[in-house]
Amino acid sequence: MQYRPEIDGLRSLAVVPVVLFHAGFSMFSGGFVGVDVFFVISGYLITSILAAEIERGKFSIIRFYERRARRILPALFFVLVICVIAAWVLLPPLEMKRFAQSLFSVPLFASNVFFWNTSGYFEADTELMPLLHTWSLAVEEQFYLVFPLLLVALWRFKRQNISWILIGLAILSLCIAEYLLKHNPASAFYLIQARGWELLIGAWVALNREQVQSRLSANVASILTAFGTALILGAVFAFDKHTPFPGLFALGPTLGAALIILFGTPENGVGRLLSNKFLVSIGLISYSAYLWHQPLFAFTRIWSISHPSQIVMGTVVLVSFALAYLTWKFVEAPFRNPGRFRQRPIFVMSAIGSLCFMVIGIVGHIQGGYAYRFSDDQVRFLDHFENSRKEWKYFTSMGIPQKFRAECDFYDIQSYRNERPTKKARPSIDESCHMRSPTAKYVVLIWGDSHAQQLAPGLKKALPGEWQILQIASSGCAPQIRTSPNPDDYCHQSNWFALQSILQARPDVVLIGQNTGHQLADMKKVMEALTPIGAGRIIFVGPSPHWSMDLPKIVQQRLWGAVPKKTRVGLDQSVIDLDSRLKTSFPTTERHRYVSVIDELCNQEGCDVYFGDDVKTGISSWDYGHLTPIASEEFARRRLAREIIGKPR
Numbered sequence: 001m002q003y004r005p006e007i008d009g010l011r012s013l014a015v016v017p018v019v020l021f022h023a024g025f026s027m028f029s030g031g032f033v034g035v036d037v038f039f040v041i042s043g044y045l046i047t048s049i050l051a052a053e054i055e056r057g058k059f060s061i062i063r064f065y066e067r068r069a070r071r072i073l074p075a076l077f078f079v080l081v082i083c084v085i086a087a088w089v090l091l092p093p094l095e096m097k098r099f100a101q102s103l104f105s106v107p108l109f110a111s112n113v114f115f116w117n118t119s120g121y122f123e124a125d126t127e128l129m130p131l132l133h134t135w136s137l138a139v140e141e142q143f144y145l146v147f148p149l150l151l152v153a154l155w156r157f158k159r160q161n162i163s164w165i166l167i168g169l170a171i172l173s174l175c176i177a178e179y180l181l182k183h184n185p186a187s188a189f190y191l192i193q194a195r196g197w198e199l200l201i202g203a204w205v206a207l208n209r210e211q212v213q214s215r216l217s218a219n220v221a222s223i224l225t226a227f228g229t230a231l232i233l234g235a236v237f238a239f240d241k242h243t244p245f246p247g248l249f250a251l252g253p254t255l256g257a258a259l260i261i262l263f264g265t266p267e268n269g270v271g272r273l274l275s276n277k278f279l280v281s282i283g284l285i286s287y288s289a290y291l292w293h294q295p296l297f298a299f300t301r302i303w304s305i306s307h308p309s310q311i312v313m314g315t316v317v318l319v320s321f322a323l324a325y326l327t328w329k330f331v332e333a334p335f336r337n338p339g340r341f342r343q344r345p346i347f348v349m350s351a352i353g354s355l356c357f358m359v360i361g362i363v364g365h366i367q368g369g370y371a372y373r374f375s376d377d378q379v380r381f382l383d384h385f386e387n388s389r390k391e392w393k394y395f396t397s398m399g400i401p402q403k404f405r406a407e408c409d410f411y412d413i414q415s416y417r418n419e420r421p422t423k424k425a426r427p428s429i430d431e432s433c434h435m436r437s438p439t440a441k442y443v444v445l446i447w448g449d450s451h452a453q454q455l456a457p458g459l460k461k462a463l464p465g466e467w468q469i470l471q472i473a474s475s476g477c478a479p480q481i482r483t484s485p486n487p488d489d490y491c492h493q494s495n496w497f498a499l500q501s502i503l504q505a506r507p508d509v510v511l512i513g514q515n516t517g518h519q520l521a522d523m524k525k526v527m528e529a530l531t532p533i534g535a536g537r538i539i540f541v542g543p544s545p546h547w548s549m550d551l552p553k554i555v556q557q558r559l560w561g562a563v564p565k566k567t568r569v570g571l572d573q574s575v576i577d578l579d580s581r582l583k584t585s586f587p588t589t590e591r592h593r594y595v596s597v598i599d600e601l602c603n604q605e606g607c608d609v610y611f612g613d614d615v616k617t618g619i620s621s622w623d624y625g626h627l628t629p630i631a632s633e634e635f636a637r638r639r640l641a642r643e644i645i646g647k648p649r
Contacts (some may be wrong), residue, residue, distance in 0.1 A: 001048050006264045008042060008283030009274025010257065012040050013229075015286040017236045019293045019320060022133075023313040030239025032121075033253040035136050036198050036246065038290075040257040042140055043202020050148055054155050063143035065147055066343050067348045071287075072137065074335040075327050077353045077406060079291045080106065083130050084360060086299045092159060092370035093379065095128070095302075100364025102131045107354035109141035109258055116190035122241035127301055135190055142192045143199050151203075159207055166204045173197035174248075181247040188246060193245065198254050205258050212262055221263035225270040228259025262318045279429060282321070289334060296320050304560060305570040306548035332545035408433035408471040409453065433471050434497070436505040440468035442642050445507040447498045450475040450626060453512030455541060455640065458632030462641035472498035478514045480522075503533045509644050513541040515574055515625070527592055539643055540586070542579045542596045546625040547606040548571035555615065563615045566604035575625075576602065592641060600638045601631070608634075 014037035021031025053059040053463045087099045098118070101520055105114040119126050120275075126132050177194035188194045213221065235253040243249055264271040273279070276539035276646065282289070296316050300308055308316075327465040334340050341349075364370055371379050408430065436443050444459065444467060446452050454471040459469055477491035482499065486492040502510060527538055547554060549568045554570040555563060579598045586594035601608045601620065611634050612618035620631040627635065 001045075005280050006266070006271045006274040006284075007045070007261065009276070009279040010037065010041060010260055010264070011283035013232060013287040014041070014257075015289050019289060019317055021625040022127075022294055022297055023317050024127075024308075025310065025313070026455065027116070028162070029241070030236045030243065033232070033235040033239060033250070036250050036253045037257040038136065039140070039195065039198035040205070040254050040261070043143075044206045044261050044460065045202075046144065046147075047151070047203040047206035050151055051181055054152060056261070059148075059152060061148060062343075063300075064144075066346055068144060068339075069295050069346050070140070070336045070341075072141070073350050073353065074290050075291055075332045076134075076137070076471070077357070078327060078331050079288075079295065080131075080138030080357055084357075086295070087130065088370070088373065090299060090302050091369070092553070092644065093371040093374070094121060096373075097131060097365055098369075100361045100369065102129065102134075102361075104358050104361025105138075105257045106131060106134050107357050109138040111135050112142075112190040112192070113137040118187050119185050121189050121415035125308055128296065128298050130298040132298075133290065139190075139192050140199070147203070151493070152461060163204055163207050166200050166207070166620050168199040168438075170175075170204070173200065174251075177250070178247045185244075188584065198246070198250065201254050201258050202261070205261050209262055216263070218267065218606040221265070222268035222270070222579040224259050225263045225268055228256040228263075229270050231256030231259070232312070269463040285324040285328040288327040289321050293320040297321075303556060303557075313529060320590070335337040346447045350613045353529075376483070387491040397588075408456075408473065409450075411473055434505065436470070437468050439506050441466040442509075443505055443507040444509040444511055445470040445498075445502060445505060446473055446477050446511045446513070447471075448473045448513040449477050451515045451544060452511070452541070454544070454627045454632055455511065455513055456632075457486075457629040458634070458636030459641065459644070460625075461633050462636035463644065470501065470507065473513075478522075479512050479526060481525060483526055494497060499529075499533065502530065502535050506536075508536040509646075511541060511640075511644065512536045512538065514543075516543045516546070516578055523586070533592075536590045537593070539640075540582075540592075540594045541640070542582060542594065542598060543575050544597045544625050544627050544631075545601055547621065547622070548572060548624075550623045551609070551619060551621040555619070559609065563609060565609060566606040567609050571607055572625075595643050597627075597635055600635050 014034035016034070017028050018034035018159070019031075019033030020028040021034075025031075050059065050064070082100075084103070087096055101118075102111060102114055105111040109129060115121070115126075115129075115135050116133060119129070119132075121132075121135075148523055156164075173193060173196040175337045177188050177197065180191070180194050216224075227539075232239035235249075235256075237247070239249065260270060260274070264274060266272055266275050296319060297313065300312065300316050304312070333384055335346070358458060434445075444463070446456055446459075446469065450473070453471065453475070454473055456469060459467075463469070472494060474491060477494050480491075480494040480495050482492050485496045512526065530538055549570060551570075552565075558569050561566060576598055579596055583594055583596050583599075586592075587596065598607070608620045608631070609615070610618040610620060611630050618630055619628060620634075622628050
């Protein structure tokens, strides 16, 4: 097969957007389509080689897999070794266990199935998965388990008939992708049956390129090549994580790649551009660059307390290409040379390497992420929080009644009334969450989102027994004035029901809390609406301290040892500034007050990391900014309970 430098240039057009997309540069919001371009290129190159060998009667399935092993495995195994070392140093047990599971799947070329089962491609936590990108290698190798044998079987037909069969298979695969996109998007993204059509486009181009080229003039070919480039670049800059993908939207970049391969030559503008030495050089190292970029980005994000800046990520991009060059020169190129490594050593090294990584993966899974890397205290600390990631589990484990997080977590008034059961319905809301007890002398009603709910455990312990606590607070729902119900919007319903409960219970105090969405204008609207309907005093509670990542992880990664009572490490200063602005501008009166959580839990040294003598059970936040029960109690006893008791009406 004659070498085509423009194909390496096209590789650079594929790999650079992928790398910049994963680096988090928003301009390249559709950079993930570079993988689709790679699929087309791969289908074209492999089919060109297969067709030539079959035509000459020289095809050997053993030799085919030898070439694949030389091309794929040495660089992959080298990067995996570095990943294992980095994971050993950086990952806590639970994340290490997940890494080990993904590591096991990579040599089997089944990582696409693993990630399909465990995550969506565009979810936030996938940025922290070092081996996520290997899903595309798995798709390719699964395709090449079947395609060479299929092509051999079809070769007795005319080439035109083979092309029609490939078109039929590609259309079938595209239909599957479009169907799965509507019913199970993760399947459409990861699985071979929804991706095979992209490789088949490249295969069709390989079988028909000369015939198609001969029918078109050079000017038309040049226009089509430019159009193909525009299709790829348009997708790179116009698509984003909300674009339905792969499905029909993937036709743009894949057909764009096909047009460039069909008509791109050194004689037209796009062909000359893609054949220049700089782009060809990037294309030559594109496979190694693809292997390096995701692990480097993931471990950089894992190591960083705050989200890495664009300068940091840009530097890591350059490092990934530098490592790619070294890997191509000293790993890829030598192993692709049959004169240096013959067939038998290649297969032996491939088998041993695959087995080693699979063993590391199995043992890591069985041993819970190699937890013995940490001291007993560290393991107990991490277990205490990793086993209680869900809020309701954490509150239950601490002996707090579930109703303050589950029964009183309002979602659907219809489920409460049992008028219209729906798939989204939650368990019935206990009457004690919103109905005033006849024996209650005083009542405080908590209204807001999960950051309002976090106040209930502390108040339950800090308020005198003569106070009843009611709660209409829904996760993710900021308090807003809603005077009519809307069954199709649970936040709307929750806020409407909160007003109805205030009207009926006539609480002495309405306690309003939410995440960081407090705005002075919204506060005034709420105050104006509550006063006429029987609310007593109104207390707005400011945001709790926020951290750039889960506080337990900050303790594990940065503060372990002599953990300080207070720290500024990982603290989100913007939330502290917001609290300061609200506190200064709030129109305080006898009936309206603003209470700052940050004032009680923070000072010049930073914010509270833990209370008492034990960081494991006394830590102040179980995630990025929700108070633990002990922190809720500390805040209630220090300030909030006194503000509530005040002068009951």
